[in-house]
Amino acid sequence: MRALTIAWKDIRHTYRSIAGVVMMLAAPLLLALALGSAFGSGDNFSVAAVKTVVVNQDEGAGAGSAAAGATLTATLLSPDMSGLLQVTQAATPEQAKALVDDGEADVAVLIPPGLTAALMSGAFGAGGNEGASGTSGTPRGDTASGVADIQIYKDPSLSIAPAIVTAVVQSVTDSLNGARAAAAAAVQLGLSGGIADPAALTDLATATAESFARAAQTKAAISLDERSPQVTEGTERKRPNVASQVLVGMMLFFMLFGASTPARSILDEHREGTLPRLFTTPTPRSVILAGKYMAVFLVVLIQAVVLVLAGRFLLGADWGEPGPVAVLIVVSSLVAASLGLVTVSFAKTPAQAGAVSSAIFVFIGLISGNFTGTADVGALSTIRRISPMGWLMEGWTDTLFGGSWGAIALPVLAALGFTVVLFAIATFFFRRRYA
Amino acid sequence: MRNAWYIATKELLENRRDGLAALFTIVLPVIFTVFLGIIMSSDENNTLPLSLADEDKGPVAEQLIQILEESPLLNVDIKPAAEVDGAVKDQDAAAGLIIPAGFSAAVEAEGPAPLTFVWVETSSGAQSVWQAVDAAVAELNVARLAAQTAAAQAAGAGGGSVDDALLASAASLVDAQLASPAVTVTVLDTTGSTTSRASGFDQSSTGALVNWVLFGLLGVAATMVWERRRGLLRRLNTIGVKAAEIIGGKMLAMVIITFIQQLLLVLLGQLAFGVNYFGSPLALLLTMVSLSLLAAAFGLLISVLFRTEQAVIATTVISAQLLAALGGAWFPLEITSAGFSRFAHFLPSAWVMDALHGITLRDWGVTDVLYPMGIVWIWVVVLFGVAVWRYRPD
Numbered sequence: 001m002r003a004l005t006i007a008w009k010d011i012r013h014t015y016r017s018i019a020g021v022v023m024m025l026a027a028p029l030l031l032a033l034a035l036g037s038a039f040g041s042g043d044n045f046s047v048a049a050v051k052t053v054v055v056n057q058d059e060g061a062g063a064g065s066a067a068a069g070a071t072l073t074a075t076l077l078s079p080d081m082s083g084l085l086q087v088t089q090a091a092t093p094e095q096a097k098a099l100v101d102d103g104e105a106d107v108a109v110l111i112p113p114g115l116t117a118a119l120m121s122g123a124f125g126a127g128g129n130e131g132a133s134g135t136s137g138t139p140r141g142d143t144a145s146g147v148a149d150i151q152i153y154k155d156p157s158l159s160i161a162p163a164i165v166t167a168v169v170q171s172v173t174d175s176l177n178g179a180r181a182a183a184a185a186a187v188q189l190g191l192s193g194g195i196a197d198p199a200a201l202t203d204l205a206t207a208t209a210e211s212f213a214r215a216a217q218t219k220a221a222i223s224l225d226e227r228s229p230q231v232t233e234g235t236e237r238k239r240p241n242v243a244s245q246v247l248v249g250m251m252l253f254f255m256l257f258g259a260s261t262p263a264r265s266i267l268d269e270h271r272e273g274t275l276p277r278l279f280t281t282p283t284p285r286s287v288i289l290a291g292k293y294m295a296v297f298l299v300v301l302i303q304a305v306v307l308v309l310a311g312r313f314l315l316g317a318d319w320g321e322p323g324p325v326a327v328l329i330v331v332s333s334l335v336a337a338s339l340g341l342v343t344v345s346f347a348k349t350p351a352q353a354g355a356v357s358s359a360i361f362v363f364i365g366l367i368s369g370n371f372t373g374t375a376d377v378g379a380l381s382t383i384r385r386i387s388p389m390g391w392l393m394e395g396w397t398d399t400l401f402g403g404s405w406g407a408i409a410l411p412v413l414a415a416l417g418f419t420v421v422l423f424a425i426a427t428f429f430f431r432r433r434y435a
Numbered sequence: 436m437r438n439a440w441y442i443a444t445k446e447l448l449e450n451r452r453d454g455l456a457a458l459f460t461i462v463l464p465v466i467f468t469v470f471l472g473i474i475m476s477s478d479e480n481n482t483l484p485l486s487l488a489d490e491d492k493g494p495v496a497e498q499l500i501q502i503l504e505e506s507p508l509l510n511v512d513i514k515p516a517a518e519v520d521g522a523v524k525d526q527d528a529a530a531g532l533i534i535p536a537g538f539s540a541a542v543e544a545e546g547p548a549p550l551t552f553v554w555v556e557t558s559s560g561a562q563s564v565w566q567a568v569d570a571a572v573a574e575l576n577v578a579r580l581a582a583q584t585a586a587a588q589a590a591g592a593g594g595g596s597v598d599d600a601l602l603a604s605a606a607s608l609v610d611a612q613l614a615s616p617a618v619t620v621t622v623l624d625t626t627g628s629t630t631s632r633a634s635g636f637d638q639s640s641t642g643a644l645v646n647w648v649l650f651g652l653l654g655v656a657a658t659m660v661w662e663r664r665r666g667l668l669r670r671l672n673t674i675g676v677k678a679a680e681i682i683g684g685k686m687l688a689m690v691i692i693t694f695i696q697q698l699l700l701v702l703l704g705q706l707a708f709g710v711n712y713f714g715s716p717l718a719l720l721l722t723m724v725s726l727s728l729l730a731a732a733f734g735l736l737i738s739v740l741f742r743t744e745q746a747v748i749a750t751t752v753i754s755a756q757l758l759a760a761l762g763g764a765w766f767p768l769e770i771t772s773a774g775f776s777r778f779a780h781f782l783p784s785a786w787v788m789d790a791l792h793g794i795t796l797r798d799w800g801v802t803d804v805l806y807p808m809g810i811v812w813i814w815v816v817v818l819f820g821v822a823v824w825r826y827r828p829d
Binding site for chain 2: 159224
C-alpha cells in the first residue's frame, strides 16, 4: 500500500510536467504524423513525378520529313507519361543543366542537333557506326559518323528518377534504331535484288521505316498483358498504414524517455534530501524502491496505452488482435522501465542521468530500428536482436501486419529475458548505493 | 567582452572534461552515419522490386531476364508463379511479370508471345516498372520485327516473296546495324561521370551533421539551467557581469563546440566514407558556421525558456528529432511528395541539408549556398532575438 502511495505521487509529478507530457505523448504522435504524411500514400513504391527538362536541338532532315527529336519530345510530353514525368522544355543544354545543378529539375534530356540526320544517313547503306560520343559537354549529333548521342543529365543524388527517364528514352531510341536498321537492311536487300535506282532505294527505305513503325504498334511478337493481382480471399496479408508503422518506432523510443523521468526522481529526491528522510521512516527501503519501480512502470504503461489509443483514433492505426497488443503494451512498458532504471542507476546526478540516458536511448533506437523500421538489411537485422527494443520492434511490426500469438511469442520471451536481467542490474546498484 | 570570453572558455573546459560530450559529439553521430549509410546504400532503396516467374526456361526468356536484371531501375526477384500475385498484393514487389511456358518457342515461331504483367495500375512505382519492362520487351522485339519488315519490303519492291533465305539475310543485316546503332543514350551527372551514384553515406553523413549538432548542445543548455537554479547567473550579475556578456559567452561556447563537432564529422565523412565535402571549402565553411550559429541560438533559446533540466532535455530531444526528420536529415526530401518538401522548407534544417547536398553532390560554390544560408540566418536572428528578450538571470 505504501509502495502504491509512493508510486502515485511520482506518477502525478511526472504527468504534471508539461514538457514531460509533450515529450512522452506529443512528440511520437507528431513524428508519426509527419513521416506518415511524407510516405503515407499507402503505396510502398510510390514514386514522385520526375521533374524532367527537355532540350530538343534536332532540326530534322529537311522540309516535310518528321524529326526524330520531336517524336521523342512528344513521347515525354504525352498524357500517358504525366503520372511519371513532369516535363518542361528549355532552349539550351546549358539552361537545362543549370536547372538540374540548382535542384530545380531531377533530370535533363538533351537531344542533339543531328539526331534525325544520323538516323537518315545510316539508313542508306552508310554501314555501321563507330565510336558513340563521349561523356561530357554538349550532346553530340555527328552526322559525318552517323552517330547521335542523347544525353540524360541527372542529379547525382537520385537513382530511381533517372532510371525511369532512361527507360522511356531507351524505349523510343530502340524503336528509332530498329526503323533505321530495317530501312538499311531493306536497301541492302534491294541492291542485292537488282534495284539500282537511288530514288527507288530512297522510297524503299522510307516505306520500310514507316512499315516498321506501324508494325511495332501491332505486330510485335512479344506483348505485355496487364492485370491486377489475383489473391484468394482470406490469404491476403494485412497492410498497416505508414503512420502506424512509424508510430511503433517512435512510441517505443519515447517510452524510454518516459521511463527515465520518474526514474530520475530517485536521484532528484536523493539530491534534495527527501529520499534519505524517507529512509528514516519505518517504511522498509525495499518498499520505497518498489514504489519507485512501480511508478516508472505505470508511467510508461499509461504512456503506451494513450499512444496506442491515439494511434487508433487519430492516425487510423489498426494494431491487430487485442490480446497480443495488450501483452506487447505490458512487455514494452516493462522493457522501457527496466532500461530507464538501469541508465539512472549508474548516474550520480540527475543532470548526468539525463545526458547518459539520452545518449543510450538514441543508441538503442538506432540499433533497434526505431528510426528505420525492421527492414531486412543484412547484418543490421541480426544486430537489432541484441537489444530488447529490437525484439519489441519485431513483435509490434508482426502484429501490425496481422500476426498473432505465434508471431509475438519469441519477441516477447526475448524482451522479457532482457527485462529480468536489466531489473536485476538496476536493483543491485540502487541497493548498493542506498544500503 | 573579456567576461564573455571567460564564460566561453569555462564552458569549453567543462565540455572537454565531460566524457559524455564525446558520446554526443562523435560516437553516436558515427553510429548514426554508418547505420543509415548502410541502409540507404542497399539496392532495395535505389531500385524497384519486380517479382518474376519464369515458367518457360527457354533462351528468349533467359535473354529477357538478363535485360531486366541489367536495368538500373529494377531489382528482379525470381519466384514461383503462384507467389507473384501475392507479392504484388502485399506490396513486397512493385509489380510482377510471369513468363508463360512455351514463350521462347512462340517467339522463335514469330507467333504471338504474351507476357503477363501484374500490377496495381494506380501505383506510380508499378507504372515505372512497366516502363522498364516495356523497354526490355521493345529491345527483344526490335531485331525480329526489323528483319521481318525489311524482308517483306524488299521482297515487295523486287516483286518476289519472303522466304527463309531472305529472312536470314535480313536478320543478319539488321543485327549488323543494331550492333552499332545510330542513336545512343548516355547517362551522366554533374561530375561528368557516367557511372557514379550517390552513396548512402552522402545522405547519412550530412544528415548526422544536422541531427547531432543540436544534441551537442544538451550539456551547455542543461548547465545554464542548473546555474540559474543555483543562483550563479544572478551572482554573476551582481558582480558586474552584464547579461549581454553572459549570453555572448554561452553563445560563443555553443558555436565553438558545435563547429568542432562539425569539423570532426566532416573530416570523418570525407576520409572514412568518401563524401566530397571539400569541393568548395568556402561554401562548406559558410554552411558550417551558419549551422553552428543556428544551433547555438536554438540552444540558447531552449535554456532561456525552460526552467528545469528535464524540460531542457525533453525539448532538445524533441526539437533535434523533429528538425532532423522533417528537414531531410533521415531521408532525402526528394523522395517525399512535393507538398511535404515545401512544408519542410519552412524549417532551417531543410535549407542546411540543401546546402550540404549541393556542396557534396552538385559542386555548389559560395554563391550557390548564399540563398539557403540567408534563410538560415533569418532563423538565427529571430531565435537569438527571442532568447535575448526572454533572458532572466533567475
